[in-house]
Amino acid sequence: MDVLKLYRETGAYLEGHFLLRSGLHSPKFLQSTTLMQHPIYAEAIGEALGELFDDLDLDFVIGPAMGGVVLAFVTAKALGVRALFAEKEGEGQMGIREGLTLHPGERFLAVEDVVTTGGSVQRAIRAAEAKGARCVAVGAIIDRSQGVDFGVPFKVLTRLEFPTYAPEDCPLCSQGVPLQEV
Known part of the structure; x- marks a missing residue:
């Protein structure tokens, strides 16, 4: 699958x-x-990601809200398991919404659309682990982290190296290119 072509x-x-x-x-x-609003593309992404992990015995797939909700759902559908999401809860933390079923000892796959630092998916993992579940793998559509380590297998559909800059070292800022918050 040519993921960048879909983007x-x-x-x-x-x-x-x-x-x-x-x-x-x-x-x-x-x-x-923008990509995941198209059900046919979202489902294709979920199926491709699910194939990377179809050898695992999983109980659910979790993604960080908001970006990982659809991805968790389509990947879970492809794997035949439940889909959960973690949402912001307090400063820099995530929690599992009341009413979403999660039991101690359950095994899960954590997914994210694009991993840069891995922070969002790590917070989602911690939220599920706080309820007693165990992360057995992490998946992403795109890895642009250049080597983040989650401590479990990490598989992706594609890897990219986009330049990133600290604000004080950003050549685009120096050139006066308007900054867009995303």
């Missing part, structure tokens, strides 16, 4: 000057919500 076809591959959730700046951004 381009749907207008989800953006170029400019972007403030990433990590606080870093980048000249490129992948707007996964």
